[in-house]
Structures are given as C-alpha cells and as structure tokens.
Amino acid sequence: MSAESRTTTNHEEIRKWAESRGGHPARVRGTGSKPEEDPGLLRIDFPGYSGKDSLEEISWDEFFDKFEENKLALLYQDKTAKGEDSRFNKLVSRDKH
Template sequence: MPASSSKTTIDHDEIRQWAESRGGRPATVKSTEKDGEPGILRIDFPGYSGEGSLEEISWEDFFAKFEEANLALVYQEETADGEPSNFSKLVRRPDDMGGKKAKQGKSKSRKAA
C-alpha cells in the first residue's frame, strides 16, 4: 500500500476547493468568538465531532482570520487506501511560505511525506 502524504498550503482557492469537495464548511469554535469576531478556526465536516461546538462562518471571515493569525493548512488528499481524506490541520505558517507578507494571489503549496 502506498503511504499517504500531506500537503501544506496558504492558497485560499486551494483550501476552499479541497474543503468544499468533501462537504467541508468554514467554521469557528463558538466558545472562542470575541466581540462577533471568529476565534479558533476549523473546517467543519457534517456528521463529525464539531456538531454543537462549531459555528459556520463565511469564507471571507475565515480567510481574514486565517491571514491575521498567519496560518497554513496541512491536509491530505487521500488515505493510505486511496479513499478521499478529510484530514486537515491549521498550523502556524512556515517561514518559507511567506509569513505575514503572503497574499491571496501568491500560492505556495508543498508536499510533506
């Protein structure tokens, strides 16, 4: 069986396409919202553990917070069995991906084994 691999990206279109192709929606952890602003970000997949604790937000609000918090998305296209994977994790943006200076139009994607 081939080993599954993850990718890391800051590209908004790539993130949105990956999430939506799996039924994922942008969300925030309800208990971390402050003054109407999103708190901790998540991608919510229907039927998973986020029910009740997550609140859907717009992609615009998601990416505004994503940039403000200097994040990147680590995600997996397929499981080791070749099935579509919903694995994702929001992490601090690696320095080689542009840090705070990255803009939506500047895509950097890399594979990590």
C-alpha cells in the same frame, strides 16, 4: 498507497479541498472576543462528524481574514492510505512550515 500530507496557504486550494469533501469554514463556539469582529478559533467542519455542537459556520471571507491575520497555513491530506478522500486537516502557523 502513500498518505502524504501537504501544506498550503492558497485560499482557492483550501476552499476546493474542503468543499469537495462537504466541508465549510467554521469557528469554535465561545472563542473570539466578538464573533462579528473576531471569529476566534478556526476549523473546517464536515457535517456528520464531531463538530456538531461545538462549531458554528462562518463565511469563507471571515475564515480567510482570520487565517491571514494569524499567518496560518492548512496542513491537509488529500487521500488516505487506502486511496479514499481524506478529511484530515490542521491549521498550523506559517512560521513552523
């Protein structure tokens, strides 16, 4: 089975993909000038994985505001090579895709 990756800028597609895997929007702690104005580096956090101490949950509105401001896209994988739900994702510049 193929483990294809896709790229999207569709907010609803991103939200559904993340939430179907237990993920939520987050920022990297210690980044951004003022967390209430600039969340800094964005991530999608999946509780129980490596982000416990370095990530802080934010709202989808905050996430997508910064996502659009920085002209980002989500590179993600729907299924692993074994056919299981994949959590692989990376925020990339729209200019490169």
